[in-house]
Amino acid sequence: MKVFQNYPLLDHNTFKMKVSCRQFIELERPEEIVNLCEQNLLEQPFFILGGGSNVLFTKDFDGAIVHPVFQGIERMDEEAQSVTLRVAAGTEWETLIHYCLEHQYYGLENLTGIPGLVGSAPVQNIGAYGVEVKDCIIAVEGYHLSSGAPFRYDNADCRFGYRSSLFKTELKGQCFITHVCFRLSKEPHYTLTYKALKDELERQQLEPSLENIVQTVRAVRDSKLPDITQIGCAGSFFQNPIVPATLHESLKEQLPDLVAYPAGDMVKLAAGQLIDKAGWKGYREGDAGIYPKQALVVVNYGHARPEEIRQLYEKVISDVYNKFKVSLRPEVNII
Numbered sequence: 457m458k459v460f461q462n463y464p465l466l467d468h469n470t471f472k473m474k475v476s477c478r479q480f481i482e483l484e485r486p487e488e489i490v491n492l493c494e495q496n497l498l499e500q501p502f503f504i505l506g507g508g509s510n511v512l513f514t515k516d517f518d519g520a521i522v523h524p525v526f527q528g529i530e531r532m533d534e535e536a537q538s539v540t541l542r543v544a545a546g547t548e549w550e551t552l553i554h555y556c557l558e559h560q561y562y563g564l565e566n567l568t569g570i571p572g573l574v575g576s577a578p579v580q581n582i583g584a585y586g587v588e589v590k591d592c593i594i595a596v597e598g599y600h601l602s603s604g605a606p607f608r609y610d611n612a613d614c615r616f617g618y619r620s621s622l623f624k625t626e627l628k629g630q631c632f633i634t635h636v637c638f639r640l641s642k643e644p645h646y647t648l649t650y651k652a653l654k655d656e657l658e659r660q661q662l663e664p665s666l667e668n669i670v671q672t673v674r675a676v677r678d679s680k681l682p683d684i685t686q687i688g689c690a691g692s693f694f695q696n697p698i699v700p701a702t703l704h705e706s707l708k709e710q711l712p713d714l715v716a717y718p719a720g721d722m723v724k725l726a727a728g729q730l731i732d733k734a735g736w737k738g739y740r741e742g743d744a745g746i747y748p749k750q751a752l753v754v755v756n757y758g759h760a761r762p763e764e765i766r767q768l769y770e771k772v773i774s775d776v777y778n779k780f781k782v783s784l785r786p787e788v789n790i791i
């Protein structure tokens with residue numbers, strides 16, 4: 457493992473906040489987390505950081521940032537129709553997508569273009585274009601930080617929900633994920649339920665194939681989401697709110713074109729649409745702004761300070777509440 461003191465985090469958060477941490481610990485092997493537990497190093501404030509693409513640091517972090525750098529994709533099990541991959545936490549998500557393309561494994565293609573590391577994917581059950589990562593995960597492995605004991609949770613144990621899991625709720629901050637195991641199909645199997653994706657394939661007269669879906673998802677993403685190499689952001693800043701059916705009914709009178717999806721006996725709304733309807737899309741104050749092509753994304757155009765980002769998102773939350781009585785919640789981790 458490598459330990460750095462007073463380490464700058466600018467290149468470890470896609471929001472591009474100029475903050476630092478007291479200690480930055482790069483783990484080169486999964487078992488090294490057990491040494492950290494034994495040395496009580498995790499008794500100081502600590503945070504496990506993957507690709508830094510779903511976090512907003514609001515100030516310097518007075519503690520240890522633990523960052524996995526071990527990578528690798530192992531093929532564990534192969535059957536006629538499926539394959540099981542065990543992927544190390546420090547592997548780039550996009551590396552896994554490339555691997556699937558190269559070997560023609562089906563299941564994750566709609567999730568192309570999502571920044572970050574594989575170990576972070578189950579924590580918030582990343583999802584896009586009709587697929588959630590839980591659909592392909594069979595198990596998550598790692599260590600409990602309190603005892604250093606290893607764990608392996610099967611899919612059902614992980615309690616996956618919309619942008620949520622055991623690792624983000626009951627066991628928040630208590631686990632270090634080392635590997636994620638995926639079962640993928642070796643036979644063509646596509647999810648084309650998401651209208652914008654299906655429409656774009658049809659518009660370009662492309663037959664569904666892994667390559668065509670990956671290419672089309674990238675095009676749809678590029679048309680709506682900022683390029684994180686150019687503009688600081690953390691993808692969707694807010695979760696899509698899940699509200700009671702009664703609130704949805706009354707809102708429909710105010711907003712006839714309200715987008716809504718069933719969520720059990722509740723209704724999921726599109727936070728981006730509500731922020732857009734409240735008039736914030738494209739708003740900019742200094743270098744903090746709401747992305748002009750997708751109101752769900754809070755951006756740092758250059759040198760926005762954490763307080764400016766915070767002031768902006770708090771204003772958006774309170775204005776959307778005043779206008780629509782819907783409480784928005786950040787999806788990013790605010791540290």
Ligand code: EPU
Binds near residue numbers: 749
């Ligand atoms: N909409 C607007 N104005 C906006 C943005 C959206 O009216 O500024 C409307 C759209 O027209 C659409 C609806 O709201 O009818 C939903 O928008 P979109 O399809 O773009 O998806 P989303 O709900 O805004 C979610 C995920 C994204 C993911 C897309 C595609 C969340 C919080 N976000 O966004 O995830 O890429 O669906 O599946 O669930 C991320 O997590 O970082 C992320 C980008």
